[in-house]
Amino acid sequence: MSTPFQAALEAGDLAAIRACPKADLHIHAIMGGCREFVRERLGLDVAPLDGVLGSMDEMHAWVDAQSQGCFRDAAGRAVAFEATFVQARNDGVTRLEVGSDVWEITLHDHSAQSVWSMLTTAHANGGPQIDWIPQMSFSRHCPVRALDYWMAPLLELGRFLTLDLSGDELIQPIEVFAPLYRRAKRAGLRLKAHVGEWGTADDVWRAVEVLELDEVQHGIAAADSPQVMRMLANAGVRLNLCPTSNLKLGRVARLEDHPIRRLYDAGVRVTVNTDDPLMFGATVSQEFLNLFQAGVMSAAELDEIRLEGLR
Numbered sequence: 107m108s109t110p111f112q113a114a115l116e117a118g119d120l121a122a123i124r125a126c127p128k129a130d131l132h133i134h135a136i137m138g139g140c141r142e143f144v145r146e147r148l149g150l151d152v153a154p155l156d157g158v159l160g161s162m163d164e165m166h167a168w169v170d171a172q173s174q175g176c177f178r179d180a181a182g183r184a185v186a187f188e189a190t191f192v193q194a195r196n197d198g199v200t201r202l203e204v205g206s207d208v209w210e211i212t213l214h215d216h217s218a219q220s221v222w223s224m225l226t227t228a229h230a231n232g233g234p235q236i237d238w239i240p241q242m243s244f245s246r247h248c249p250v251r252a253l254d255y256w257m258a259p260l261l262e263l264g265r266f267l268t269l270d271l272s273g274d275e276l277i278q279p280i281e282v283f284a285p286l287y288r289r290a291k292r293a294g295l296r297l298k299a300h301v302g303e304w305g306t307a308d309d310v311w312r313a314v315e316v317l318e319l320d321e322v323q324h325g326i327a328a329a330d331s332p333q334v335m336r337m338l339a340n341a342g343v344r345l346n347l348c349p350t351s352n353l354k355l356g357r358v359a360r361l362e363d364h365p366i367r368r369l370y371d372a373g374v375r376v377t378v379n380t381d382d383p384l385m386f387g388a389t390v391s392q393e394f395l396n397l398f399q400a401g402v403m404s405a406a407e408l409d410e411i412r413l414e415g416l417r
């Protein structure tokens with residue numbers, strides 16, 4: 107017998123999919139918000155990306171042009187965070203992992219408490235019923251010494267539960283981040299990093315080993331290597347995937363061929379997420395429906411993946 111979520115997928119009923127609990131474990135707040143909310147609060151209308159971009163540089167240029175500097179200061183970023191909770195709430199997301207880049211502490215006079223207040227206010231106003239997992243993250247282009255300096259007071263606060271690393275995968279070798287990851291691990295954080303979106307299957311496994319990752323953001327390149335998929339499955343490392351992002355950044359040519367199928371079949375734990383819904387135009391509910399309608403996964407498999415995200 108099918109569950110309400112499976113029945114909603116089979117009926118193509120987006121409202122019913124929205125009504126089912128879901129997680130979003132891979133989302134960036136600046137392009138993660140509700141379009142209407144951002145328009146009301148900032149007078150900024152961000153239409154979803156039309157077409158396909160070819161690089162992270164093109165993506166950053168697109169974001170800069172669309173955001174018109176609105177998210178550069180603390181006030182604008184506070185709106186972006188609240189908009190992210192609103193977007194998640196509207197889509198029926200009940201578990202959301204999102205948070206600040208550590209450099210953002212420079213916008214708050216280096217006060218970790220002030221960063222924390224901004225985030226908790228966004229949560230309280232935007233979606234207090236959402237089970238929020240506070241994340242801190244590193245931008246991969248930042249010098250390690252600076253990341254270390256910014257991270258220290260945020261770690262000391264004892265509130266953040268996970269660590270992520272994002273940005274241009276090829277700009278600095280993964281090894282340089284290892285000491286910072288050790289420190290975060292000692293503080294009890296769950297460890298994640300963006301890898302295998304632009305890089306290779308070997309890059310994915312190397313990052314897992316060097317940084318001792320619990321989860322990987324994207325990691326789709328792992329599907330090119332049966333050996334790496336086997337190692338990920340055996341180690342129980344979870345991949346937080348974002349299919350529409352992969353299409354819009356030209357990492358996957360057709361949704362029908364999305365690597366989620368191969369990863370799932372190899373026993374790798376996967377979840378379905380949005381990455382940047384304001385930019386890519388798809389909510390978690392739409393991501394699930396798209397995968398079902400493209401014939402990539404069955405309703406029962408997608409339900410299992412949904413529950414994996416809520417675990």
Ligand SMILES: [Zn+2]
Pocket residue numbers: 132133134272300323381
């Ligand atoms: Zn991402």
